[in-house]
Amino acid sequence: MTVGHTLRSARQLKTAAIATIAAAGLVLTGCSDDAAATQDNAAQTTTIRIAPQAIADFAPIWLGMDQGYFTEQGLDIKLVEGGASSAAQIPLLLSGNADVAATTATAAIQARSQNMDVTIVGGLTDFAQSDAVDQSGLVVAGNSPITGFRELEGKTVAISGLKSVSEAVISAAVEKSGGTPSKVSFIQAPMPNLGDLVASGGADAAFLIDPFLSKATAAGLKILGHPFPLAAPGVPGTSLVASTAFAEANPDTITKFRTALAQSVDFANQNPDKVKAALSAQAKIPAEMLASSKNPQFSAIVDPASLTEEINLLVRYGVLTDTVDVNSILLAN
Known part of the structure; x- marks a missing residue:
């Protein structure tokens, strides 16, 4: 082995070492950047x-x-x-x-x-836009003589909130059916209790939303109709x-x-x-x-x-x- 070759080899080894260190530095810098980016994302939450x-x-x-x-x-x-x-x-x-x-x-x-x-x-x-998909409805007793919204004139309807969209839409359904909304009386009670009010005679009808509507019909109440698809679909x-x-x-x-x-x-x-x-x-x-x-x-x-x-x-x-x-x-x- 000649001296020149040895010196060239040494220089090559030194160059390779420097390159390796530089590459490692880049890797470390990249890791640092990734960590910083992760921290920035967390900080931006x-x-x-x-x-x-x-x-x-x-x-x-x-x-x-x-x-x-x-x-x-x-x-x-x-x-x-x-x-x-x-x-x-x-x-x-x-x-x-x-x-x-x-x-x-x-x-x-x-x-x-x-x-x-x-x-x-x-x-x-x-x-809901249609009765088929409506999760709400107006219920009456199973033996009630009421067969339509118009017949709610002079009757009491229980809802979960007075001066609500339910009150307005039920009134609209009565009017669309040929009745006079001002002749309907509204009373308020918590949603879970509305079906019981009808069953006990405390109200002639009640507006319910599932799961309370399904529970009421399973208990023997019947759906009079769906006021929202009729009067205010969607x-x-x-x-x-x-x-x-x-x-x-x-x-x-x-x-x-x-x-x-x-x-x-x-x-x-x-x-x-x-x-x-x-x-x-x-x-x-x-x-x-x-x-x-x-x-x-x-x-x-x-x-x-x-x-x-x-x-x-x-x-x-x-x-x-x-x-x-x-x-x-x-x-x-």
């Missing part, structure tokens, strides 16, 4: 506090959380204690105790009519509402939330058994009670025309005293 309702309408949120749709958008959903009713959800938003709340579109409209700064940022359910049911301040301050978060919501709603519509399982687990309802019940019609988007129709019904039948501009209550899609 946004928490949204949602006030839920333990009803089937809320199932897309439960399922979306389980499926990771919100996590994929960098959102951490925290469920906070909700109000006892849709109207009770609104103060949670205005007080800053929740960012988003599940409430009826009607409750949001009523709040807006009273100059409360809330806005609908997404949908959950629409009322109007918004339960919606997701935020304070206007939150929506305006967090447009990117709302966009990501809507993306995850759309995925969650699609999943819920395609997996009806999972909707029932989620409701059973979250609302502590026995699974057998849900076996014959119908799921809601889930929709992530609130249609402005349908919402306008609902507002007009609320005004026409005295639930609202003044109309509300749909653009003031519905965040643009």
Whole structure:
């Protein structure tokens, strides 16, 4: 072996060593960058506090959380204690105790009519377009002589909330059937008790939503009819509402939330058994009670025309005293 060759070999070894060290440095730098990126993603996670309702309408949120749709958008959903009713959800938003709340579109409209700064940022359910898929209905006693909505004149109808969309739509169904809505009396009771009121004679009819509708018919009550498909097919049911301040301050978060919501709603519509399982687990309802019940019609988007129709019904039948501009209550899609 010559000296020249030895020196060249030494230089080559030195060069190789330097290259190896440099490569290692690049690898380490790459690992460092990846770790930093992971930390940045974690730091960018946004928490949204949602006030839920333990009803089937809320199932897309439960399922979306389980499926990771919100996590994929960098959102951490925290469920906070909700109000006892849709109207009770609104103060949670205005007080800053929740960012988003599940409430009826009607409750949001009523709040807006009273100059409360809330806005609908997404949908959950629409009322049914046809009797065949309707999960709600008006029931009477099995031996009741009432055979149609017109015959509710002079009768008492039990509903879960006075001055509600149910009251307006039942009134509309009576009028569409040739009756006089002002001759119908409405009383209020909790949804689980409405069927018992009819069975005991405390009311002539009651408006029920599954699973309580299925339970009532199994107990011998009969369905008089379906007021929503008749008088207000497809109007918004339960919606997701935020304070206007939150929506305006967090447009990117709302966009990501809507993306995850759309995925969650699609999943819920395609997996009806999972909707029932989620409701059973979250609302502590026995699974057998849900076996014959119908799921809601889930929709992530609130249609402005349908919402306008609902507002007009609320005004026409005295639930609202003044109309509300749909653009003031519905965040643009």
